[in-house]
Amino acid sequence: MGILDRLASVLSGKSAAGHDENVYWLYVQCSACGEKIKVRVNLTSDLLQNYDEAGGISGYELHKEILGQRCFKLIYAHLTFDRQRKVTGHEILGARLLTRQEFE
Numbered sequence: 001m002g003i004l005d006r007l008a009s010v011l012s013g014k015s016a017a018g019h020d021e022n023v024y025w026l027y028v029q030c031s032a033c034g035e036k037i038k039v040r041v042n043l044t045s046d047l048l049q050n051y052d053e054a055g056g057i058s059g060y061e062l063h064k065e066i067l068g069q070r071c072f073k074l075i076y077a078h079l080t081f082d083r084q085r086k087v088t089g090h091e092i093l094g095a096r097l098l099t100r101q102e103f104e
């Protein structure tokens with residue numbers, strides 16, 4: 001997150017802890033042991049910005065390493081987001097992406 005974004009979020013009164021609209025829950029199931037893992041992603045502070053050729057923000061991406069509690073196999077998640085921070089693609093190594101229904 002850039003300094004200007006950080007400043008903007010401070011000025012708009014959003015706390016660093018993040019409200020629900022700034023949180024994305026990632027649900028995965030470890031391929032090695034089958035453990036279901038829920039990961040909290042802070043959409044304001046965890047995403048990397050991508051820029052287009054004109055220098056504007058073209059979207060965001062997230063790289064996350066996830067470790068469950070049942071085994072020591074590291075899971076790698078790579079998610080892409082559009083400018084509105086909606087998920088546009090995902091690639092998960094070592095696990096399967098779950099929907100919230102599947103997780104519960």
Ligand SMILES: [Zn+2]
Nearest residue numbers: 030033068071
């Ligand atoms: Zn596991």
